[in-house]
Amino acid sequence: MNIVEADVLIIGSGIAGLMAAEYLSMDKNVIVITKSGVEHSNSFMAQGGISAAISKTDHWKNHYDDTLQAGHQQNHPELTEHLVKESRKVIQTLFEWGVPFDRTAEGRYLLGKEGGHHLNRIVHAGGDQTGKKIMEVLIKRVKKKANIVSGQYAIDLMVDGNQCYGVYCKDKKGDITMYHAPHTILAGGGYAGIYSVSSNSHGSDGSAVCMAYRAGADLADLEFIQFHPTLLKHEKYTGLITEAVRGQGGILVNSRGVPVMDSVHPMKDLAPRDIVSRRLFEEIHVHGETVYLDITGILDFEQKFPGVTALCKKAGVSLEKGFIPVSPGAHFTMGGIMTDIHGRTTLKGLYAIGECAHTGVHGANRLASNSLLEGAVFAKQSAEHILSSKAEKSRSLPILQDKRFSIQEDLEDELLEEILIKKVMDVSAGICRNKVELERAAELLQLSDLKPSLFSKPLSYIRRLNIQTMAWLTVSSCLNRTESRGSHYRTDIPISRNEWCKKNIVRSLKNDESTFVKKAVTGLFN
Template identity: 45%
Template sequence: MTQTDVADVVIIGSGIAALVAADRLSRDLNVIVITKSKKEDSNSSYAQGGVAAAFSRCDHWRNHFIDTMIAGNDHNSEEAVQTLVQKGPILLRKMIDQGMKFDKDDQGNVVLGQEGAHGKRRILHAGGDATGRALVQFMLNRLKSTVQIVEDEMAVDLLVKDQQCFGVKVRTNSGKLKNLYAKNTILAAGGCGGLFLFTSNDVTITGDGMAMAYRAGADLVDLEFVQFHPTMLYVNGDVKGLISEAVRGEGAILVTNSGKRLMDGVHPQKDLAPRDVVSREINQAVLRGEQVFLDISMIDDFPSRFPTITQMCEQYGIRIDDGRIPVVPGAHFHMGGVEVNQQGQTSVENLYAIGEVACTGVHGANRLASNSLLEGIVFANELANHLLCNRHHVKMFEIPIDSSMTIRESKRSVLPTKDQIRALMMKYTGIVRTEEGLNFAKRWLEQFLPNEYVTISEDLSEDEIIIVNMLQASWLITTSALMREESRGGHFRADYPFEKNEWGKRKLIRNLASHVYATH
């Protein structure tokens, strides 16, 4: 392969972080975006709540900083949080100047909403509860003539030699594996919600990025911290979609089927308490045999203020006029992921990660509401700044001719179903965890994993590759949850209900396979 066959940048994923990075980089570099489904299919597109930023004159980035640190149980990287809250408003104003339309009042001022654990009204919305979709479409329109977006091709594994990344191995529509070489590879593949039975995530989000990064030898961090959103629409034993926290921000309250207010006496912020607190309270009520509802009867003009939620409820037979929406918690966001610095650099040279698959430490142990879209925008820009400033100082890029970059054939083994994995994770590695349950989940997962890093062969179907990734990612989260013998943020151990062990600011998970598999 010649130098002209190498892309400057390949981006895996099509959420807001991927699209913002592609937009910035494509002005000077050759950028290819690949996604295993359609370009609109991402968690970013589903984001209802909005984007948090200190926009108001009565607000300040320091207030946003404090709220983010408190929600994250002081497990956050203070530098990363400061970057987020200081640069966020600047970048959002720039997007507005470029044509992004956020909701405004009759005087032309941006409307700012309230959400849980925020001390100020600082949430920008677009189309009421369709902010993510509006942002994604805005970015896709900007990329129409500058970036090649390849849909329906799945990234299978990163091409790594001697801790240096050379691109990605891709499964084509025809089922063949091909190498896509790049000077810089950006992982923006999303989180892990699809590992759990109840989730707000797009169906494509199954922990693929985490599994690929682990197989490539990248450092992973804080994998035990999984946030469950308290209010998923719950119909006939299944979740049908997300009920935005903005609904509680406008006055809705959680009640049981007897009409009792669920959050009274639980937390000073009651229904606007941090998500981990509210999720556990709903979960306990459900375990007691109670049904939990979101009482929206006090919200005027609900259908016009929350059109997406109204349409979803009506689709599944829930009458908004009745004033009650049945809810349960569901896996929503992964605070951990591939360890990166603020420029997105992983421990593997030329491999970067942004968005939910990455962990800068900005969210700590529990993400503050509406900080996820902001994170994607801010740190995609930080990565773009880094690559553009250093594009003339890149070492000569040479593709190694080495058999280790070719994926080995592996024997086809019996695999569990996706739903079996999801049910296991929801029960044992979900909202409330114990040593006994985590050990059971770990043993169950290990029966399907080889005594080495998982390899992907060409004879596997796309579904089988996804299941392998789900097994790998589930094992990583479960093992990490066993290692943290305390409760903190999105990680709640019933056998260690209080913050017993401080452990310092952050805990890195390195080379877990070599340690755990050796005990088999």
């Protein structure tokens, strides 16, 4: 077994992980671990921009109000305020680092508008290639300062008591490497990949959340999963059609050309994503319609949206007629590993940032273009906290004491096939949910062993274990929230109108090594 020492370990190479590495590498020995290439992240794929109240007619309070309204008042007020107040600084920092944000002829930022925003405040780069432009700059900078290790799948955290001191990783050959550090940051993304139709890159299996759960960290609000209204509907290709298209005048229509959002919400096609997704779900699955994004009113579409244009051409969808077939798909997860404003989890030495973290800033439904912003803001928060912390004493490495190294299992554990798990999630925990289907799914997804030996298992097994674990946790959380709120819509329960919300906390079993008990999800807490 290889042992590698560092001051800080960062699991994940999206905007959150790389920005944390950029800040920390000024004074720390930083290792960034990624399961595939550094370019393969949802951040790199992000078509939308970064929301920031920077125009003369805008104010952070407007951004704050829009964020809470989209989040159905489930947001953490103080952290949300910090998020929107920092948006100007994020844009300025990224610009100074070299991100080529789009500008007007007069040199001002070209601000777009997306769902849930009442004002134009979305900063883009390269039209619909904001994530790519940002990540290219970050990768170039971080490669000079930190050690980026690709092809390492993090399988479990090293925990002693309530202290995390590193992570075990496995490569494709099956070799184990133990990365040891006083500070470990999980930035491994969300879990929208547990659904069959998702805008996420391959690998969004919730592995970071599952590792934290197995290690004993608390999770929260896993039932809140955002379905993006406009994924390209094609039998071979799935890709995101950015909300900025609707911000430029795109209209959702059915096969008869009738606008589907006109009488649904005052903001029509730019209503919050949960509302638009449910409306499209109804049109497609109840009325048997096909939904299109009408782009006939957008001038110079191919120049404004090169990424969407390339996606449509790849799929063989002609843009000449001006209609792109779309349907909703799993896009972003608001729940995750519970953290404070510094990214600290309930385990000492363990931090979480980006989509795998639950800061509470997104509430029950994320406001468009707040995701890249969250990753940038809380990456800085975690980095500054670590840089200001006293030096941790190195712990001895209890390799020989870990019994899991000696366990050899001849029989394959019973895990569901990935395709079956995703079908179960589509049917039971998708855009519309109900108690009967959720209970059936919870029983089917139940695991017999919470903490199996992963060291002798192939990566395919570990990935399936994470997907099934994440699916079970999500379904259990859906059952626990006995209300309809935001992206969590239960057809058997009316939409909640009150502004008092409870956090759906998942407590880990911590010391239980034998069974994945159904009562692990302990209920609603203030």
